[in-house]
Amino acid sequence: VTCHALEVPAHGIVNCSHSSEELTWGATCKFSCEEGFALTGPAVLQCGSSGAWDKQQPACAAVTCEAITWPEEGFVSCEQASTDLTYRSLCHFHCNKGYVLQGPSSVHCVAQNQWSNQFPKCKAVTCAALEKPAHGIVNCSHSSEELTWGASCKFSCEEGFALTGQSVLQCGFSGAWDKQQPACAVVQCEPLNSPENGFVDCIHGTGSFTYSTACHFSCAEGWRLNGSHVLECDHSGNWNASLPTCEASEQGTYLSVGIAATSASLLSTASFLLWLARRF
Numbered sequence: 001v002t003c004h005a006l007e008v009p010a011h012g013i014v015n016c017s018h019s020s021e022e023l024t025w026g027a028t029c030k031f032s033c034e035e036g037f038a039l040t041g042p043a044v045l046q047c048g049s050s051g052a053w054d055k056q057q058p059a060c061a062a063v064t065c066e067a068i069t070w071p072e073e074g075f076v077s078c079e080q081a082s083t084d085l086t087y088r089s090l091c092h093f094h095c096n097k098g099y100v101l102q103g104p105s106s107v108h109c110v111a112q113n114q115w116s117n118q119f120p121k122c123k124a125v126t127c128a129a130l131e132k133p134a135h136g137i138v139n140c141s142h143s144s145e146e147l148t149w150g151a152s153c154k155f156s157c158e159e160g161f162a163l164t165g166q167s168v169l170q171c172g173f174s175g176a177w178d179k180q181q182p183a184c185a186v187v188q189c190e191p192l193n194s195p196e197n198g199f200v201d202c203i204h205g206t207g208s209f210t211y212s213t214a215c216h217f218s219c220a221e222g223w224r225l226n227g228s229h230v231l232e233c234d235h236s237g238n239w240n241a242s243l244p245t246c247e248a249s250e251q252g253t254y255l256s257v258g259i260a261a262t263s264a265s266l267l268s269t270a271s272f273l274l275w276l277a278r279r280f
Contacts, residue, residue, distance in 0.1 A: 003052065004023070007057070013032045014031050078092075093119070102123050128147075135157055137156045139156075140153040152168055160186060166180075196246060198219040223248055231243070
């Protein structure tokens, strides 16, 4: 008694203990599949005493991997439909704006019914923590560890200092701040000169004629100060009073009048004597 020859299944291999013409009672055939395919049914068939195989012939079915679920922060695109993710199927991972991929950018289905790598994650992009500028203050909408896309930081300066640059910076989706970090520069007042017939002596703050500079004014002998004796540079960059002037004192005025009168009298006398000389 012989059993009929067995067909090789699609994507499969069959090895028998005897040739196809000698598949007598007790002969066996062993089935296996190509890589990426799995056997459905018994791996070994035996020829029975009645000339029939003891089990149904198996088949080779393509290996499938489970569908990929992906969080809201990103999405996955596969070359095949989610119901047909067979051996060597390739899937690519992408993150939404403001997120960065951590892990492999793609996976493929391997022969063992699983994906080639662990699935990646989408992590929120963060910007570097900003340093407080000298003589400045910075207040951010989030903590330094959570400066994600859209977070903002506002800068201001101590009294007597002015901001150079933008007052508000925002974290961009690429993980970079949208503007250059500002600085605080000391407030500057207009330089002062000595008044006519007077003197000025200044005690400077951080720099020449900057915030908190105090200038003391005085006048030469015979002149008196009209205005403030001390001017200070305030936090807005202005002097707290107008520049004083030196005016002649009353004693100085009388002396000037006397000198002028005497000079006029001497000039008249000299002119009279010159006229007499010409007459004679």
